Amino acid sequence: MPLPPAPTKRAALLSPDAHDAPARSSHRGTRRSGESRTDSASTSGSQPLELFDRNEADAVGGGTEVAPATRGRSKTAPSRGQERNQERSQEHRPAARSEPEAPPPAYVPAPSQVAAPQAPARTKRAKSNGPAKLFVLDTNVLLHDPMCLFRFEEHDIFLPMIVLEELDGHKKGTTEVARNGRQTSRTLDALAAAQDADIAKGLKLDTTGHREAGGKLFFQTAPLDYSLPISLPQGKADNQILGVVQALRDLYAKDQPGRPKQEVVLVSKDINMRVKARALGLAADDYQNDKTLEDGDLLYAGSLALPPDFWTRQSKTVESWQSGSNTFYRVSGPLVPNLYINQFVYFEAPGEPSMYARVTEIRDKTAVFKTLKDYSSGKNAVWGVNTRNREQNFAMNLLMDPEVDFVTLTGTAGTGKTLMALASGLTQVLDDRRYTEIIMTRATVSVGEDIGFLPGTEEEKMGPWMGALDDNLEFLAKGDGGGAGEWGRAATNELIRSRIKVKSMNFMRGRTFLNKYVIIDEAQNLTPKQMKTLITRAGPGTKIICMGNLAQIDTPYLTEGSSGLTFAVDKFKGWPHGGHITLARGERSRLADFASDVL
Numbered sequence: 232m233p234l235p236p237a238p239t240k241r242a243a244l245l246s247p248d249a250h251d252a253p254a255r256s257s258h259r260g261t262r263r264s265g266e267s268r269t270d271s272a273s274t275s276g277s278q279p280l281e282l283f284d285r286n287e288a289d290a291v292g293g294g295t296e297v298a299p300a301t302r303g304r305s306k307t308a309p310s311r312g313q314e315r316n317q318e319r320s321q322e323h324r325p326a327a328r329s330e331p332e333a334p335p336p337a338y339v340p341a342p343s344q345v346a347a348p349q350a351p352a353r354t355k356r357a358k359s360n361g362p363a364k365l366f367v368l369d370t371n372v373l374l375h376d377p378m379c380l381f382r383f384e385e386h387d388i389f390l391p392m393i394v395l396e397e398l399d400g401h402k403k404g405t406t407e408v409a410r411n412g413r414q415t416s417r418t419l420d421a422l423a424a425a426q427d428a429d430i431a432k433g434l435k436l437d438t439t440g441h442r443e444a445g446g447k448l449f450f451q452t453a454p455l456d457y458s459l460p461i462s463l464p465q466g467k468a469d470n471q472i473l474g475v476v477q478a479l480r481d482l483y484a485k486d487q488p489g490r491p492k493q494e495v496v497l498v499s500k501d502i503n504m505r506v507k508a509r510a511l512g513l514a515a516d517d518y519q520n521d522k523t524l525e526d527g528d529l530l531y532a533g534s535l536a537l538p539p540d541f542w543t544r545q546s547k548t549v550e551s552w553q554s555g556s557n558t559f560y561r562v563s564g565p566l567v568p569n570l571y572i573n574q575f576v577y578f579e580a581p582g583e584p585s586m587y588a589r590v591t592e593i594r595d596k597t598a599v600f601k602t603l604k605d606y607s608s609g610k611n612a613v614w615g616v617n618t619r620n621r622e623q624n625f626a627m628n629l630l631m632d633p634e635v636d637f638v639t640l641t642g643t644a645g646t647g648k649t650l651m652a653l654a655s656g657l658t659q660v661l662d663d664r665r666y667t668e669i670i671m672t673r674a675t676v677s678v679g680e681d682i683g684f685l686p687g688t689e690e691e692k693m694g695p696w697m698g699a700l701d702d703n704l705e706f707l708a709k710g711d712g713g714g715a716g717e718w719g720r721a722a723t724n725e726l727i728r729s730r731i732k733v734k735s736m737n738f739m740r741g742r743t744f745l746n747k748y749v750i751i752d753e754a755q756n757l758t759p760k761q762m763k764t765l766i767t768r769a770g771p772g773t774k775i776i777c778m779g780n781l782a783q784i785d786t787p788y789l790t791e792g793s794s795g796l797t798f799a800v801d802k803f804k805g806w807p808h809g810g811h812i813t814l815a816r817g818e819r820s821r822l823a824d825f826a827s828d829v830l
Contacts, residue, residue: 362493363387363446365483367476369499370397370468372518375788377414380422381436382520385445387493388436391475392451393468407760422448451475455482459511469504472497476513500788521759522792530641530781530797531804533812534575534625537566537586541578560588560600567598571805573635575625575812576600587621589628603628614654614707622814623647629810630655630776633665637766637809639754639800640778643827645819648778649752650703656748656776657707660730666748666774669731671700672739672765674756674786693733699752700733736761739768746772754796755779756786762795 364386372379373394380388401412418439423430425438433447455478463470476497483493497508497515508515542549550561570576570590578586588600605611606618606627613631618624622642629638630651640648659665675693708724751757751765754777762777769775779796791797803809817824 362491365389365449365479365493365495367391367472367479367495367497368394369472369497369501369504370394370401371500372498373398373415374401374408374411375500375518376521377411377418379518379520380415380418380448381441381444383446384443387433387446387449389449389475389479389495390451391472393471393475395450397468419448455479457481463507469501469507472504473508473511473513476508477511480513522790530791530813531571531800531811533804533810534577534622535570537576537578539580541566542583556604558602559591561597562600563597567593567596570598572807573629573805573810575603575628577621587624589625604631606631613651614658616650616654616707618651619647619818620816622812622816623651623818625812626651626814627655629812631659632810633774635808635810636769636774637799637803637806638774638776639796639803639809639811640776640814641755641781641796641800641811642814643780643782643817645817645823645827646814647818648814649699649750650706652750652776652778653700653703654707656750657727657730660748661726665746666772667746669748669750670734670744671731671750671752672734672736673752674736674754674761693735700731704728704731736765739765742768743770744768744773745770747774749773749775751775751777753779754799755781755784755794756789757795758786758789759793759795759798762799766799 365388366383366386367389368379376382398412398415401408402416403409421439422428422434422436425434428434428438430450430452433449436444436446436448455475457474457478459465459470459474459477463473465471476495480495483490483495486492494514497505497513498518499505499508499515500518505515505517538544545562545564548563552559570593572590572593574590576588576590587603589603590598591601592599603624606613606624609617611617613627618627623646626638626640626648629635640652642648653669656666656669660667660669672693704724704727708727747770749765749769754762756779757765766775766777777796777799779794781791781794781796784791784794800811804811817827
């Protein structure tokens with residue numbers, strides 16, 4: 232029986248039945264676009280179509296919405312359909328408190344009702360059937376994410392007057408905080424200027440096109456009666472916000488005519504603010520919508536170990552054929568829905584031959600594996616560098632593949648991220664002439680105190696930040712010099728230096744890189760917005776490599792879940808021209824490996 236021909240197309244993810252599906256709007260959920268997904272997106276058909284939807288959303292990379300499976304935690308969620316469908320509007324335990332005499336209803340606007348049932352449901356999210364909550368936002372939430380007003384689904388939002396006052400004080404300047412403050416002010420002005428807008432009754436949050444927001448926005452239009460402990464200074468803004476939360480909590484503790492019972496929750500990025508709120512018996516929570524993952528251990532690893540009985544169970548359904556130096560396998564079974572394009576799979580078992588391959592095609596319920604090139608052997612050395620473990624070989628296959636435009640590498644210190652990226656870049660720039668030059672940049676975030684301004688040109692100012700580049704170039708030049716002597720090594724170093732440009736991230740806006748090999752080092756210190764700015768600089772024929780160690784984040788207010796590197800890995804998984812691998816074993820020295828484990 233003749234072997235089937237080699238596949239001619241890459242990354243075919245749609246099933247044949249899906250080609251006849253009706254057209255629907257894109258899943259891109261950008262900050263500037265408030266269009267909701269159509270109903271057809273939430274009623275997907277077959278399992279392959281669901282797999283395509285997930286990969287498509289990951290591949291877009293421009294959305295700011297987070298997959299429901301990775302949303303924030305919920306304390307008590309009786310109204311949610313599924314635990315994985317929780318949003319930033321977390322459920323909380325209401326604080327038990329005696330009901331004081333309520334002030335006249337004119338002091339506070341009437342609360343909103345539950346979101347209209349005709350609002351389109353979003354994909355993979357169970358709509359809450361419980362009563363809408365009232366979230367009181369701290370100023371730092373608005374300055375952190377100016378689109379946070381539209382992230383609370385059917386729930387209502389309340390802004391104390393002191394928050395508007397603080398917002399006004401942060402609008403001057405060119406910093407990110409000032410820009411967010413101005414954008415928030417413009418958003419509030421657009422909501423208040425909408426047709427039929429009534430501040431006394433609440434502003435509908437979906438009037439500006441953000442259909443996913445079904446609640447209302449209330450402003451503090453009258454003073455509220457509250458009593459805080461005398462140990463809290465009354466003039467401080469944080470304490471005034473706590474007083475407003477306490478007054479609202481008492482006001483909405485019971486059902487009253489024209490004002491149903493509502494749970495009041497303070498949302499703040501300030502940890503001390505949340506601690507003080509809980510000490511006063513008030514419900515408080517962090518703003519979780521900026522987190523791509525709740526737990527760093529859930530990050531996509533880029534590789535998957537096949538089960539020990541894989542060949543035994545799949546022996547009757549596996550098809551194989553040879554094409555050049557690569558072997559292809561077409562497999563089916565329950566493993567396929569869990570695979571992504573460009574994900575690495577490997578089989579290792581005692582007494583059996585090992586297999587290392589990459590997923591190149593997913594169609595219906597079948598997947599195609601393509602065996603890898605072995606860069607651990609001397610004949611396949613890249614600029615004199617051989618891979619020393621399985622994950623490094625996976626990474627080198629991504630770095631040397633011209634069809635892969637975007638590569639992310641994560642791992643602890645000493646796993647070889649920078650060395651492999653530089654070695655493959657020099658080979659493809661100087662030997663293969665695939666790219667014209669290497670551009671290297673990194674986030675200039677210091678570990679300790681800043682040493683002050685640096686003299687010189689842009690490249691000279693970036694010199695102290697590029698110690699990793701100098702260290703690795705020294706190693707690569709020594710390994711490639713051979714017996715050329717001192718003059719030969721000097722000429723080689725000069726040639727290498729002429730093809731490497733060190734650039735600052737501060738001047739990347741508006742640039743376009745053509746046929747460049749771009750290395751972004753220490754990418755764990757970038758925000759998702761900075762990461763988007765850098766990746767969108769890529770022009771035709773450009774390859775971008777992002778590297779970083781999520782355990783060494785130096786940027787304030789960034790965590791493993793909210794880092795731009797985590798954001799890029801999660802959004803690009805499954806894209807046919809992107810790949811990721813987590814390097815597991817350090818190869819720097821036994822001292823560095825032991826320190827990474829025990830310190």
